[in-house]
Amino acid sequence: MTEQQSFWEFIIAQHEKLLLQVGQHLGLTFLSLLLAIAVGIPLGVLISRRRTLSTLVLGSAGILQTVPSIALLGFMIPLFGIGAKPAIIALLIYALLPIIRNTYAGITGVDPVVVEAATALGMNKNQRLFKVEFPLAMPVIIAGIRTAAVINVGVATLASFVAAGGLGEFIFGGISLNNSNMILAGAIPAALLAVMLDLIIGYLQKSTLKTLRRVFYILGVILIATGLYFLFSTKPERKIIAGFTPEFMGRQDGDLGLRSIYGLKLNPLVVSDAIMYEAAYQAKLDLISGYSTDGRIKAFDLVVLEDDKTIFPPYYAAPIIKTRTLKKFPGLEETLNLLAGKINDSIMTNLNYKTELLKQTPEKVAKDFLVSQHLYKKANLGTGETIRIGSKIFGEQYILLEMYKMLIEGYTNYKVETKTGLGGTKICFDALMNDAIDFYPEYTGTGLLVLLKPSEKTIAKVSKDSRQTYAYVQREFKKQYSLQWLKPIGFNNAYALMMRRSQAQELHIRTISELGNYCAEK
């Protein structure tokens, strides 16, 4: 029961945001749907008259339909920027296929005897289309619109990746923050919208032409209203256009901290981390919440602003391993510590750049680095026991995993088994605790905030200084889990605010405080 109450509490507390998101969601769905109708029905009519074009048109629409939505949104950014525009165009593309296909099927499915009768009575092409073919094909065409509407309500949740708002903000924010209330507050209204739209359009399908005509007028009004809404709501004047991930938006060491500690009220857009670097590079965004060692910082010539009031806790990477395991594999600790202090932020960024942007394999990047550090040794044909290394599901962890594998194979007689791509922190940590893996690289900030979750006072106390954080997690992990944090590798993969280098230099902004001052100026 308490769970349920807290969900309602969440809804009540967030009802303004929720209403806004529902409004945006409906706006996106309707606008894209109406555009898809405006494009799809004439196309369907065209290919029903020129059947030779039908394979081409239906084929292309089918191919567009199979492009994963995130990828499609990614293609949209260089062309249409971020915000409602790319989202609506992507949704339009998804809605097209069912509408074109059903218009085509509906019109070609009209009884040829009836069509011949219309011709024989002296109707011209347009009279035949509007008096006979359309009315008879209408149920099939509306069934297509119905399919498109339901698809669009679903896909519109992804609009939050390109800062177009919608219920996706709650859904994806909730997933990142592991907040079920937030997920449900987005998912339940989205599901209800889909069901309601389906019912309403289903009702229209059975109604007469006259009601249909009336409904089209109403839809027209809604279209204009939502259109105006987008026109005015997406253009508040901002000196700096900020785009943050849904996770960053909801965290104390994120937007909340920026507001309370730096007094920075940026009115940020919500975007996916998959596209935000690109958007910053394209100057669609000026300020983003990235990770300090991401390879794209180098690729897109971004600069990290100094966190001069330290709201971002340090995220120093180090292997974590059971004390028992260290005893079981003598020599392992020394081997793993070979990497300690060897990789600083800029080196890690560079290594990430090589895998993510230059598309080199993690093995090659790991080997090249070890060779340059004179740490590389050829692998022994291990005869000893097997050590299992785990990694989370992003590039940096793959590189670290390869380095540890090469070091163990080069310096010891153990065999190595790798388990890459273990979803998130929780999965990696559970795997370690249940002896499914022997160690994996973890970050001190994650250990503190996600795994230990101490009181806010403790967090504030220990997160100011990287050494204190490390000492705290080291001590607590030993006490609570019998786990060891080995020596830090050297780099800090923390949250960071970043801007284009050129713009930062032009505005003389190096720290977050300076950014705050710039924004406060009139």
Next chain:
Amino acid sequence: MITIEGVSKNYGSNKAVDKVSFQANDREILVLLGTSGCGKTTTLKMINRLVEPDSGTIYIDGKNIREQKPEALRKNIGFVMQQAGLFPHYNVAQNIAVVPNLLNWEKKKIESRTLQLLEKLHLTEELLNYFPHELSGGQQQRIGVARALIADTSVLLMDEPFGALDTITKSAIHDEFRNLDELRNKTTILVTHDVSEAFELGHRIGLMDKGQLIQIGSPAEMLYHPVNSFVKDFFAGNRLMLEYKIASVKMVQPYLKKQLKAQERIQNANVWEALQFFSTEHTFNEDYEALLQAFNQYRKLQTV
């Protein structure tokens, strides 16, 4: 008047219509008769340009039909189709009013003309609000005829108009159709594969085979003066009945040896109908035989 001159139409290597020429006169019903695939429907559809001929010319009242826009041409030609071809989303009133609406008639004129036609076709006014799927086959076909007649065009084309009806409905509708005064001022061309329908409705019959027009003439000419064995064989199966049908009682009257008892009852019938009537009652046995003898005398003179 419709004049067709050397019209041909090929579908690939198949000659659907092969150099067909004939004339359909004012105030006549010309029936194009033949088995399926003989080219009769294609010939019919070339007259309102649903099909365009590969060669040859068609004139209506002396005007080449290619000199008009197809839509304008079709508005001046009534067309009845095999399965009525009514619009399923229109009720009966709207279906009948399609052409007048295309011609921008006034509402009142459409209404009064519709009511006039309903009466002539023995349909009730309440049907006007029904939709086609709520009607019987015979009713649908009558509505199809009304739709083709409403604009009172000088040409009426009918493509197997009664083909989908059962025999009883068909003969009832044949009677009505024959007596329809609306047809009096028209050139009507009717396509059918039904031999007895051709003989019951046609003033003249054109027999087609493999895209060619084999013979065109009055029903009597078709039966008694066939141009070749194909024509002769074509009617062999129904021949006796057809002969009775095309001879009216009035035509055999001069050969009667005595006055018939039921003379008045059969005055306007054909021999077939009269014999049918006589054969139902014993009291007419003498009449039956007398009429039969007279018919045989009449027939001898036809085949000479």
